[in-house]
Amino acid sequence: MTHSDPAVMHRAMPDAPTAGRARDAQQTREQLLLAARRRFAHDGYSSTTVRGIAADVGVNVALINRYFASKEGLFEACLTSASAQIVRPDEEDVQSLDQVISSITRRLASSPGKDDPLQLQLLLMLRSSGDDRADAIRRTVITTLAERMAAAAGWSPADISTEALVLRAQIALATAVGVVTLRSSTGINPLSSAGEEELGGAMGEVLHLLLSPPSPQSGTRNP
Amino acid sequence: MTHSDPAVMHRAMPDAPTAGRARDAQQTREQLLLAARRRFAHDGYSSTTVRGIAADVGVNVALINRYFASKEGLFEACLTSASAQIVRPDEEDVQSLDQVISSITRRLASSPGKDDPLQLQLLLMLRSSGDDRADAIRRTVITTLAERMAAAAGWSPADISTEALVLRAQIALATAVGVVTLRSSTGINPLSSAGEEELGGAMGEVLHLLLSPPSPQSGTRNP
DNA sequence: TATCTAAGTCAGCAATTGTTTACACGTTTG
DNA sequence: CAAACGTGTAAACAATTGCTGACTTAGATA
Structure with missing residues (x-):
């Protein structure tokens, strides 16, 4: 069980060679954040080592503790960063369901690869470090995401008759979570190799079924 | 190949001292297997420590290496054990879709708790130790499970026209995986506190949509 | 140019973890 | 009963991990 170098499995070269300055704290900080998010999302919290993250970026391990205080702090920074992207304030208004x-x-x-932002962030929200604060962030993001979907489906906190839509939205989100998980964790086929055509079609059916208002003739049925 | 007793009762508390003999290797072996399965499924592979498992049972750590050779061996034993239960040979024949x-x-x-066999085994199949052999087992179980669902939906390996059902079955399985994951990992509501009424209803809709043959008027579709 | 601050490196510590070896206890059997 | 074997324990080893403090170097400033 002697792993040679776990870093090579993820990255071949240091991150974006954005050659601005030779020593740019802001840039290496973001590079660390990026590498950490990838590793945390893909390998989980405890399997991820700070040495591995530092090696991905090509810097010394001590920088992680300098910029993020601890591994836990880095993980929390990943969560808040992903949270800010996944639930953008400028999209606060209700989008259309379609x-x-x-x-x-x-x-x-889009791709079975783990570098799609949404897929990466969904995976990240499933990872737990055991820390209460981090878990609170995860819960908030997941809940908010589901509520946004429910709102698009017609849910309103005031209207009690639409309350069931929240549960249905969470199930819809669970479907997405499950698909991403199965595709990234186990590379089973045909799910992992399915293109946007097939996968998107079936997923669209499910999401429409769950989120479309329970009125007659709902959604597209595509056999 | 030791078959575990099918009438084994799952105990909620860590280790109930089933009074048989003071020193029963078979029994402590199964207790270790049970405790390990719980911890692996709930915490993942790397977060789980062999000392913790041994402490759950109340025995010394060295017994794990004695009975399972290594932590990896214990994990593999958990997988094969769960595999044997989740894909039972006596249910090899195609069940009805309903x-x-x-x-x-x-x-x-049934319960948000993680002690339901199916939920526990689904979670276990998502955990990776990095070992190739263990990953192969995981893939086989997931694939077989999905194919069983597809077969119930009318899929036949010979009939090429039913091929799409495999993907749909895997998406259905992904939905189940996602629901179990969200319920166990993040305790978000109303998903986590939903009873069999609400959750089972919506889940039934999704599964019927995905697995029912695309013929006219299939099943009840009205919430 | 000399200097000062920030950015980064290096070596090592303390704790944890999987694993092993030597030993003790209890059960069976001659 | 006593030897023999199986069951379990205790202590320690080697490797890994997160983290820290002292040191070095690059880049800006006076």
Whole structure:
């Protein structure tokens, strides 16, 4: 069980060679954040080592503790960073249902690789470090994401008759989570090799079924 | 190849001293297996420590290496054990679709706790130790499980026209995986606190949509 | 140019973890 | 009963991990 170098499995070269300055704290900080997010999302918290992250970027391990105080702090920074991207304030307004669904299906089926932002962030939100504060962030993001989907489906906190949509939105989100998980964790086929055509089609059906208002003739049925 | 007793009761508390003999290797072996499966499924591979497992059972750590050679061996034993239960040979024949769906929804919505066999095994199949052999087992189990669902939906390896059902079955399985993951990992509501009524209802809709043959008017589709 | 601050490196510590070896206890059997 | 074997324990080893303090170097400034 002697692993040679775990770093080579993830990255071949240091991150974006954005040659600005030779010593740019801001840049290496973001490089560390990027590498950490990838490793945390893909390998989980405890399997990820700070030495591995530092090696990905090509800097010394001590920088992680300098910039993020601890491994836990780096993980939390990853969560808040991903949170800020996944639930953008400028999209606070309710999107249309078809918009939301097509966005999810498209970004979900884009590529089995883990470098798609949405897929990476979804995976990241499933990882737990055991820390209470980090877990709170994860819960908030997941809940907010589901509520946004529910809102697009017609849910309103005031209207009690639409309350069931929150649960249905969370199930819809769970479907996306499950698909991403199965595709990234186990590379089973045909799920992992499915293109946007097949996967997006079936996913669209499911999302429409769950989120479309329970009125007659709902959604597209595509056999 | 030691078959575990099918009538084994899952205990909620860490280790109930089933009074048989003071020193029963077979029994402590199974206790270790049980405790390991819980910890691996809930915490993942690398977060789980052999000392913790041994402490759950109340024995010395060295016994793990004695009975399972290594932590990796214990994990593999958990996988094969769960595999033997989740894909039982006596259910090799194709079940009816409604049977499969109701079974999944019922066992999935039973309890948010992680001690339900199906939920525990699904979580276990998502955990990776990095070992190739263990990953192969995981893939086989997931694939077989999805193919069983697809077969219940009418898939036949010979009939090329039913090929799409495999992908749809894997998406259905992904939904179950996602629900279990979200319920166990993040305790978000209302998903985590949803009873068999609400959760089973929506899950049944999704599974029927994905697995019902695309013929006219299939099943109940109205919430 | 000389200097000062920030950016980064280096070596090592303390704790944890998987694993092994030697030993003790209890059960069976001659 | 006593030897023999199986079951379990205790202590320690080697490797890894997160983290720290002292040191070095690059880049800006006076």
